[in-house]
Amino acid sequence: MEKGIESIFKPHLEPKEVYKGGKNLPKESNKKIYKLSSNENPLGQSPKATEALIQAATNVAIYPDQTDIRLRETLVADFDQQLKVDQFICGNSGSEIIDMLLRAFINEGDEVIYSNPCFLPYSVFSRWYGAKLIDVRLKGTDYALDVEGILNAITPRTKVIFLTSPNNPTGTYIPKNVLEDFLDRIPKNIVIVFDEVYRHFANAEDYTSALPYVKAGHNVIAINSFSKTYGLAGLRVGYCYTTSKIANYIRQIHKPFLLPLTSLEAAIGALNDSEFVAETVKTVLEGRGFLENEFQRLGITYWPSQGNFFIIDPPIPEFEFTDFLMNEGVMVRPVSQFGAPGKVRITIGTQEANEALVKALEKIKGLSKKE
Structure with missing residues (x-):
């Protein structure tokens, strides 16, 4: 019997849930809407990035750099020479870096461990390559990493474990002593993908990035992005750093001319704008403190x-809540898709945006009190 076209499809790519990004602002609106749904930079973008972008826009008729070497050299300087240029890999967003890593390490039937609630592409992208997905959920009401649960889930087919600190959408982090204990107990043939795209906003005394563990030679790959701190979400630039051995292996599948000229130049400009980074972090930390106080006052x-966001338990069902806030001019995001049903994520904005959010919350609390 003649087989249909479906016979050539990969069975692990049968229709399932796909990642959907946050909604954009309505193109036409008669009122001011504060977008607090996508964890974007509240101050916009670095002026130096803008200047570099404008200059690059006059040369888009020519190909960009064949490699990402200039951006990697700038990253070496940004990391105070603690890493070598061959330890960085750049790509079109942190998401593409995740895809590249999975393409490099995952064969069909290999196992990937991740911990919901978390960034949905960990599981969605892994499925593209036929991975068996193992969800060891964050535990307890404080969304802590389940170290023992992950260790017990490891099998000979485990290839990649995703860790995130600070974590999207919960805003929680992995304390340094927990991370060190975990890394000491992981088999050496497993790759740890450590998503730290919100690291600039972490100020807990026991927070750590992946840097010390990459320097110590652990099989850790640290994911970073230019979308948050640097305000380049629209240009889709990301990077990772890892050991030289792992990075040079991954570089075998790094496409030439991967980064557009505009994105490349803007990213280099952003890295050279330390004043903008400092002002961004200051704005987020001040806004974080302000909203914590207001949430407590309002009983939220x-x-x-x-991170530069909060996850909350809304006083009314999440979709009613997001619709209500949208009508009040504030856009926030339900995160059931991220493994946190009933919860809503709210980005920290400018003080004006934060006050608009508080005003809307005051109004909704006047309409409904959760039993």
């Missing part, structure tokens, strides 16, 4: 955050 259940 929230989780302490080390």
Whole structure:
């Protein structure tokens, strides 16, 4: 019997949930809407990035750099020479870096461990390559990493474990002593993908990035992005750093001319704008403190955050809540898709945006009190 076209499809790519980004602002609106749904930079973008972008826009008729070497050299300087240029890999967003890593390490049937609630592409992208997905959920009401649960889930087919600190959407982090204990107990043939795209906003005394563990030679790959701190979400630039051995292996599948000229130049400009980075972090930390106080005053259940956002338990069902806030001019995001049903994520904005959010919350609390 003649087989249909479906016979050539990969079975692990049968229709399933796909990642959907946050909604954009309505193109036509008669009122001011504060977008607090996508964890974007509240101050916009670095002026130096803008200047570099404008200059690059006059040369888009020519190909960009064949490699990402100039951006990697700038990253070496940004990391105070603690890493070598061959330890960085750049790409079109942190998401593409995740895809590249999975393409490099995952064969069909290999196992990937991740911990919901978390960034949905960990599981969605892994499925593209036929991975068996193992969800060891964050535990307890404080969304802590389940170290023992992950260790017990490891099998000979485990290839990649995703860790995130600070974590999207919960805002929680992995304390340094927990991370060190975990890394000491992981088999040496497993790759740890450590997503730290919100690291600039983490100020807990026991927070750590992946840098010390990469320098120590662990099989850790640290994911970073230019979308948050640097305000380049629209240009889709990301990077990772790891050991030289792992980075040079991954570089075998790094496409030439991967980064557009505009994105490349803007990213280099952003890295050279330390004043903008400092002002961004200051704005987020001040806004974080302000909103914590307001949530407490209003009786809003929230989780302490080390990112530029909060996850809350809304006083009415999440979709009613997001619709209500949208009508009040504030856009926020339900995160059931991220493994946190019933919860809503709210980005920290400018003081004006934060005050608009508080005003809307005051109004909704006047309409409904959660039993």
